[in-house]
Amino acid sequence: MTNFCSDLVLYRRVLQMSIILGLGGTFLFGFQVSMINYTSPYIKKFINETWLERYNAPIDEESLTLLWSFIVSAFGIGGLIGTFLSGYLPAKYGKKNCLIFCSVLMLATAVIMSTSKMAKSFEMILLGRLLYGLNAGLGCCIQGQYLGEISPKHLRGLTNVTVGVLANLGKFLGQLSGLRELLGTESLWPILLATSGATGLVLLFTVPFFPETPPYLLIQKGDLEGCLKALNQLWGEGDHKAEVDDMLKEQASIKKAKIMNVLELLKDHSMRHQLCLLIVVGTTLSLSGVNAIYFYSSDVFYTSGLDPERISYVALGAGACELCSILICLFTIEHFGRRKMLLWGYGLMMLVLALLTATLSLQHHFFWMPYCNVALIFLFIIIFGSGPAGVTFPVIVELFTQSSRPAALVISMGLHWTGLNLIGMFFPYVVNHLGTFCFLIFMGYIAVSWVLIFWFLPETKGKSLMEIQGEFNQLKMGKKKDTAIEKNSPEELMCTRL
Secondary structure, three states: OHHHHHHHHHOHHHHHHHHHHHHOOHHHHHHHHHHHHHHHHHHHHHHHHHHHHHHOOOOOHHHHHHHHHHHHHHHHHHHHHHHHHOOOHHHHHOHHHHHHHHHHHHHHHHHHHHOHHHHOOHHHHHHHHHHHHHHHHHHHHHHHHHHHHHOOHHHHHHHHHHHHHHHHHHHHHHHHHOOOOOOOOOOOHHHHHHOOHHHHHHHHHHHHHOOOOHHHHHHHOOOHHHHHHHHHHHHOOOOOHHHHHHHHHHHHHOHHHOOOOHHHHHHOHHHHHHHHHHHHHHHHHHOOOHHHHHHHHHHHHHHOOOOHHHHHHHHHHHHHHHHHHHHHHHHHHHHHOHHHHHHHHHHHHHHHHHHHHHHHHOOOOOOOHHHHHHHHHHHHHHHHHHOHHHHHHHHHHHOOOOOOHHHHHHHHHHHHHHHHHHHHHHHHHHHHHHHHHOOHHHHHHHHHHHHHHHHHOOOOOOOOHHHHHHHHHHHHHHHHHHHHHHHHOHHHHHHHHO
């Protein structure tokens, strides 16, 4: 515990920067995802009033629903655009300059949102959601790249868990701000939409005082002096020769120190194992059922006999549970390791989904069964937050080196945004067709992922990036050796297996 506290003091600049980075990344994402639900009745009313003023006729229900769905989904579309831009812009202009651009974009978007009602233009809300999404997609990827490059290896898990912590903090504060006692009212909803501009202002005044990442300065720019200066600024004064040597080894392994794009990463056979694990781990996070749980929880809370006016407060409690559980992950990831927390987390989530399926099927037979549904939903969220929600991003960052990480994060975030959009679009239809058995699909997906993680994901805790890559190289060499034995002596191989 003493060593942990001394590390927090020594690397306080890294932790400070982890928080600042998250404001323009996962915090913005979480806030926008949860906040928009509370503005739904007011924005729909605003659209109807604007339509009536323009065309002297009220908008029909189908068109209103379509416009509202465009406003909600514009955030996801912008997120995908920002994600794809994150592979090019940081490599060309630097991550620090991109963050400053993000802060200016957030301020401009806040102005658009806050004046939309005054201008009587719902199109401005649509544009604002698109720009917020673009900012979140770009900011999340830059956040991941930055954290992967500024974190000391013995604290890499802790600093990367801040990605999930800030996402959940944003989600919780979005739910809190949207309550009718605060900004979730008919007169204040434009201010709620513009609130994210405050985080842009914080970014604008803090990011210029932080350095570029040491690996970027050394590997991409060849600036050894700047790299050492950045290390001293982030990690404190001291001898950082071992860390610089690791960067030089990584630089030697990169052809011409070139940053790979997505297509080059997909074609690179040496990264095939890491890429497959990225797809497995990344998609399981968004398709594990937690987003569907959030979607379905309102119906479950309603059938449990809760007052509809109190459901928003229960949902706020669920968000608070996830935030508290991911804070637990923040302090335990360096003790238990990534692989173990993923396996235990997904294993327990499968068990809870099985129990939830059973209780949902029996909720009309026993008066107390709906309360079991609520308890299981809270338990599922707690397990998710204390394991996969916090561990997934550190694993993805540690699987790739400086040259391949930007493209890997583009793929990872692209899969995440796509998964969110698919859940939002198709889960209601799944519920209509499968009813209370809808969660069995997620159970099956988690089961397959659990097996693949168990067999192929190495433990990355406390290892340098080159050591992790060395383990994958040994895995590939072992396969080549087994193939050669099989070709040269099949009988001998059969005897070995027997």
